[in-house]
Amino acid sequence: MRKLTSIALLAGFVLATGCKGKDITEDVEKLADRACACKDAACARTVMNELVKLSESEPNATGDEDRGRKAGERLATCAIQAGVDASEVMALGQKLQK
Numbered sequence: 001m002r003k004l005t006s007i008a009l010l011a012g013f014v015l016a017t018g019c020k021g022k023d024i025t026e027d028v029e030k031l032a033d034r035a036c037a038c039k040d041a042a043c044a045r046t047v048m049n050e051l052v053k054l055s056e057s058e059p060n061a062t063g064d065e066d067r068g069r070k071a072g073e074r075l076a077t078c079a080i081q082a083g084v085d086a087s088e089v090m091a092l093g094q095k096l097q098k
Helices: 002-016 023-038 043-057 065-081 085-094
Strands: none
Touching: 002 085, 023 065, 043 065, 043 085, 065 085
């Protein structure tokens, strides 16, 4: 449960890092949807990398933190179910918090 909690925070963190940026809530939710459609770890890793790119391209992103947390939890759960090791998912969360 701890691993999912840290990942659930990652999308919320991405959405809370700025005050005047683009609202990326829907973008994060779409990434979660894509992760849940993945059938293997390679696909899920691609989606996870896209979340990193999104956070880097929108450093002042805003959005609905609650929806972002829920999307982050879905993305993490689906990535793990697709075969990504939980430690990789946790590392992504740590990377996004820096």
